[in-house]
Amino acid sequence: MSENQAESARAAAEAIYRTESRRVFATLVRLLGDFDLAEEALHDAFRAALEQWPRDGVPANPRAWLVSAGRFKAIDGIRRRKRFVAIEEVAEQVDALADETPQSDGEGIEDDRLRLVFTCCHPALAPDAQVALTLREVCGLTTEEIARAFLSAAPTLAQRIVRAKAKIRDARIPYQVPTPAELPQRLDSVLRVVYLVFNEGYSASSGESLTRVDLSGEAIRLGRLLAQLLPEPEVLGLLALMLLQESRRAARTSPAGELILLSEQDRALWNRDCIAEGSALVERALASQRFGPYTLQAAIAAVHAEAASADATDWSQIMGLYDVLLRTDPSPVVELNRAVAVAMRAGPAAGLALVEAILARGDLQDYHLAHAAHADLCRRLGRTAQARASYQRALKLTRQEPERRFLERRLAELPDRDQPSRSTR
Amino acid sequence: MKFLCLICAEKVMEQMAEADAERHFEEYRRFTAEIRSSGHFVGCNRLSPPHAATTVRVRQGKVSTTDGPYAETKEQLGGY
Numbered sequence: 432m433s434e435n436q437a438e439s440a441r442a443a444a445e446a447i448y449r450t451e452s453r454r455v456f457a458t459l460v461r462l463l464g465d466f467d468l469a470e471e472a473l474h475d476a477f478r479a480a481l482e483q484w485p486r487d488g489v490p491a492n493p494r495a496w497l498v499s500a501g502r503f504k505a506i507d508g509i510r511r512r513k514r515f516v517a518i519e520e521v522a523e524q525v526d527a528l529a530d531e532t533p534q535s536d537g538e539g540i541e542d543d544r545l546r547l548v549f550t551c552c553h554p555a556l557a558p559d560a561q562v563a564l565t566l567r568e569v570c571g572l573t574t575e576e577i578a579r580a581f582l583s584a585a586p587t588l589a590q591r592i593v594r595a596k597a598k599i600r601d602a603r604i605p606y607q608v609p610t611p612a613e614l615p616q617r618l619d620s621v622l623r624v625v626y627l628v629f630n631e632g633y634s635a636s637s638g639e640s641l642t643r644v645d646l647s648g649e650a651i652r653l654g655r656l657l658a659q660l661l662p663e664p665e666v667l668g669l670l671a672l673m674l675l676q677e678s679r680r681a682a683r684t685s686p687a688g689e690l691i692l693l694s695e696q697d698r699a700l701w702n703r704d705c706i707a708e709g710s711a712l713v714e715r716a717l718a719s720q721r722f723g724p725y726t727l728q729a730a731i732a733a734v735h736a737e738a739a740s741a742d743a744t745d746w747s748q749i750m751g752l753y754d755v756l757l758r759t760d761p762s763p764v765v766e767l768n769r770a771v772a773v774a775m776r777a778g779p780a781a782g783l784a785l786v787e788a789i790l791a792r793g794d795l796q797d798y799h800l801a802h803a804a805h806a807d808l809c810r811r812l813g814r815t816a817q818a819r820a821s822y823q824r825a826l827k828l829t830r831q832e833p834e835r836r837f838l839e840r841r842l843a844e845l846p847d848r849d850q851p852s853r854s855t856r
Numbered sequence: 857m858k859f860l861c862l863i864c865a866e867k868v869m870e871q872m873a874e875a876d877a878e879r880h881f882e883e884y885r886r887f888t889a890e891i892r893s894s895g896h897f898v899g900c901n902r903l904s905p906p907h908a909a910t911t912v913r914v915r916q917g918k919v920s921t922t923d924g925p926y927a928e929t930k931e932q933l934g935g936y
Contacts, residue, residue: 559920580923626924633925676925683931693931728924735927749928762921768928794921800929807932 437485444480447493450645452477453571455497457543462498463505466568466596471508476501544569544649545656549609551595552620555602560595561620562627567592570628570649579636579830580627582764582798614661622669622725625653629673637830641690647677664719667712668726674709675732678702690833694741706736724760727752746776763794767801774808783808799828803838815845 452473459469476497490496551565559581566572566580574592578585598604609617632647654670682696713733716726731752738744753769766789774782786805795801806821822842829835869877891897 582921582923623922627922630923630925634930636923672925676927679927679931693927696931728926732927764921764924764926768926771928771932798923804929 436488440484440489441481443489443493444477444484447480447497448477451494451497453569453649454544455494455501456571457547457569458498459501459505460547460568461543462502466599468505468508469501472501472505473497475504475508479504542653542656545653545660548621548624548653549614549617550604552617552624553599553604554616555604556595556598557591558620558623560591560598562623563588563591564595565620565624566627570624570646572628572631572646576631576636577627580630582795615663618661618663618666621657622665625650625657626669626672626725628653629676633676635831639832640688641684641831641833642680644680647673647680651677664716664722665725668716668722668729671709671712671716672725672729672732674705674712675729675736678705678709678736684833688833690837693735698740701736709733710736724756727756727759731756744775746772750776763789763792764798767795767798767804771804779808779811783812797828799825799834802828803834806838806841810841810845815848819845 455476456469456473459472460466463469463472479500480493480497484490547569548565551569552561556564563577563581566577567574572580574589575585577592578588581588629647629650632643632645632650634641635643651670651673654666654673657666658670678701679693679696681702682698682700683691685691709729710733713726713729716722717730731749734745734749734752750769750772753765753772757765757769767786770782770785770789773785783805786801786808789795790801790805802821802825806818806825809815809818809821819842822838822845826835826838826842829838869880872880888897888900
């Protein structure tokens, strides 16, 4: 094989690692029944791929190759360790692994990742621990990314994940497909996981790019599987929300990687298929009259999607939907977004009073978007000094490059001093 | 205007003498037939016994605040 082919095989292995490693991991967890063993087998399998693919070529089905390589590496590992363990136990483990052939299961959940999401959402674990564990182990989010999604500190989150894994081991929580009767009670946590994975893809908490298509794509894929499994209104609502927010991806970033605000996006770039599918799903969920927060958020997204121009946006309707959302699912993050809608509807002063009340309560002191919103409303009211302080605060808190550059541009554009007569736009 | 008639008798019928229970059922059937013929009947159903019920409780009432994909802040950064 030529040097070029070897190089492209290495590149293929790396690309597959980025896109497929968590799916391979989920299958290995099912086959091996243990997170740590599966993690080790996953890395052994990729190490083998980096050695063999440049020499022998990329296999026709790389994922199946990796699963099988990982499984054999795990069997080897268990055999090697056998002198430390009772011999019968090893024989049993090896037999069990060797018998297992990749199969489609007839028990409802076809997809190993979705199966593992449900397993991690076992009711014996605290709800936040379920979600954190799933995001870490199944979706491959880093502890820092998860901490930011929960608006909490990374060490706290890391501890929560370690405890959840220990509990699974100590309590011998089985890795198994929940029965159809158990699915509904695990649904809340599962929906929250998919929502937070999508959220990280919709706006990355750190790094070079605004969005992460790998994560939002995976969340939508899981959402579709869930909708087939359990077409409950909130499942449809969540899928609708994801499709509608995803529809703007191409319009949200300039070719140079700068973020483009909603009002300046080229609406011709919005994905009409996503919008049509999302809007139809929202309507179905709303018609059930058993909808909740995901459907309401999707309805808000649908109002944006259906506006022909930024000026034509029906902010009254958005505000009304936020009022209902706040009653159904009270949270300072919802309040903050409602405050922005109020500012759009009733002017920056009305929005600013709400944002200041939220910040004064201390709820979102470390949430960069609260300070960015505060800064912007102050800017529009000509309160330059306050705007500057808040932009600086937001800049300290953001870990994402396009957002950081945007905030710096805004900061640089501020006039030198307060300008009471400044336009409110 | 619609009226909902609730027959609240947890296992009362099961504990009655058979003849008494039968008489109760007969009165109930007569009443249903009357409102049916007068056109006031909408629908009726028997509820499942208490042991079949599921009570929903919210545990640990407060759920953590999480971030979310909200366009109002994230695609405007509070501004326009």
